[in-house]
Amino acid sequence: MPQSRQPLQSSALAAASLATLRRGDQLFETERRLNAVLNNASVSIFLMDDRQHCVYMNRAAEQLTGFTLAEVLARDCPLHDIVHHTYPDGRPFPLAECAIDRAFPQNNHERGEEVFVHADGHFYPVGFTASPIRDDSANIIGTIIEVRDISEEKAAAERQRLLLNELNHRVKNTLATVQSIAAQTFRGLAEVGARTVFDARMAALSTAHNVLVADNWESASLRSVVTRALAPHLLAEVDVDRFRMDGPDARLHPKVAVTLSMALHELMTNAAKYGALSVPEGRVHVTWSLEPMADDRQRLDLLWEEQGGPEVAAPARKGFGSRLIERQLPLEFDGRAEIEYRVAGVVCRLEVPLTALGWMGQDVITGQTAP
Missing domain, CATH: 3.30.450.20 (PAS domain)
Incomplete structure (x- = not known):
C-alpha cells in the first residue's frame, strides 16, 4: 500500500x-x-x-x-x-x-x-x-x-465493507438464479411440495450468509446462528415457551456457521411437518455447551430434543436433511452427529470441533506462529 x-x-x-x-x-x-x-x-x-x-x-x-x-x-x-x-x-x-x-x-x-x-x-x-x-x-x-x-485504516475498512456488501449481493443474486432454475425444473411435476422445500432451504442458506455479513465474514455469533435458524418458526408461534434455547455464546468460523445453520433448519422443518411442532402440545429444546479439547480448541456439543409430539418411527430411507447432518458435519469438521428416532421424539446430538478463526495462512502472515 x-x-x-x-x-x-x-x-x-x-x-x-x-x-x-x-x-x-x-x-x-x-x-x-x-x-x-x-x-x-x-x-x-x-x-x-x-x-x-x-x-x-x-x-x-x-x-x-x-x-x-x-x-x-x-x-x-x-x-x-x-x-x-x-x-x-x-x-x-x-x-x-x-x-x-x-x-x-x-x-x-x-x-x-x-x-x-x-x-x-x-x-x-x-x-x-x-x-x-x-x-x-x-x-x-x-x-x-x-x-x-487512522485515515488509511478507515479507508481499508470501508473498502472491505463495500466488497463484502457486493459479495453478499452477488451471492443473493446467485441464490435467486438457482431458485428461478428450480422453478422451471419443478414446473409440471406432480410433487408440488418439492418447490416449497427447496425454497425454504435457499432461504435458510441466505439467512446464514446474512449472519456472516454482519460480522464481515470473519466469524458469526453461535447464539445468532441458532436464533436466526429457528426464527421463521419462532415468529409463527403464539406460545414462545414451546422453544427452549440455552448455552454460552461463541464465535464460529464461517464454514461452521453455514453448515450448522442448514442442519438446524432441517431439524426445525422436520419438527414442524412431522415432529413435536406439528401438534400444539409439542416442545423443542436446543441446548449446547463448549468443551475443551486436547489441542486447545473447543468442541461444540449441541443437543436437539423434541417432546410431546406424535410417536416417532425411524424413516424407511434418509432424506437430504439426515444426510446433511450425519455425513457433512463429521466429514467437514471431523466431528460427530447422531439422530435418534425415539418414540417420544427426535433427539439429535452434534459434536463439532470449532475451527480456529481467521483465514488459511493468517498465523504465518501476522507472525502468530512460534519461531
Whole structure:
C-alpha cells in the first residue's frame, strides 16, 4: 500500500529541548535523549499543561496537524481549540465534550477515536491515548497525548465493507438464479411440495450468509446462528415457551456457521411437518455447551430434543436433511452427529470441533506462529 505521509519536517521549536521543571546540569543528558526519542517517534506526541494548553509537540505531531509548535504556542489557548474545535458536520465542538481532555480533570486514562481538523481545514480520523501526568507528590500537572492518523485504516475498512456488501449481493443474486432454475425444473411435476422445500432451504442458506455479513465474514455469533435458524418458526408461534434455547455464546468460523445453520433448519422443518411442532402440545429444546479439547480448541456439543409430539418411527430411507447432518458435519469438521428416532421424539446430538478463526495462512502472515 503506498504511503500517504511525506517525510517528517520539524520546526526549530519542535526540535528544541523540552522545558524542564528543575534546572541543573544533571538533567541535560536526560533531556537530550528524551528529545531524540520523541522527535524520531512515528506517533504524534503532545504535552499539555494544567490549562490544557500544548507546551510541546514532536515532529510527527507537526506533520499530523499541519501546525508548528511556534504557531500553537502563539495561539495561547487549549490545543482542542486548534485541532479539535469542530464536528465533521460543521457544529462547534465544545471543550467540555472532548473525551481527550477528560484525562486531566477526571484523572482518567482515555483511549478511543476522534476526528481532528487539519491546519488546511480538512478533517481526518485519529486514534488517541491520553494519560494524566503527575509530579513527585502525585498531583496532576498535565496530560500526555499520543495520536496516530487512522485515515488509511478507515479507508481499508470501508473498502472491505463495500466488497463484502457486493459479495453478499452477488451471492443473493446467485441464490435467486438457482431458485428461478428450480422453478422451471419443478414446473409440471406432480410433487408440488418439492418447490416449497427447496425454497425454504435457499432461504435458510441466505439467512446464514446474512449472519456472516454482519460480522464481515470473519466469524458469526453461535447464539445468532441458532436464533436466526429457528426464527421463521419462532415468529409463527403464539406460545414462545414451546422453544427452549440455552448455552454460552461463541464465535464460529464461517464454514461452521453455514453448515450448522442448514442442519438446524432441517431439524426445525422436520419438527414442524412431522415432529413435536406439528401438534400444539409439542416442545423443542436446543441446548449446547463448549468443551475443551486436547489441542486447545473447543468442541461444540449441541443437543436437539423434541417432546410431546406424535410417536416417532425411524424413516424407511434418509432424506437430504439426515444426510446433511450425519455425513457433512463429521466429514467437514471431523466431528460427530447422531439422530435418534425415539418414540417420544427426535433427539439429535452434534459434536463439532470449532475451527480456529481467521483465514488459511493468517498465523504465518501476522507472525502468530512460534519461531
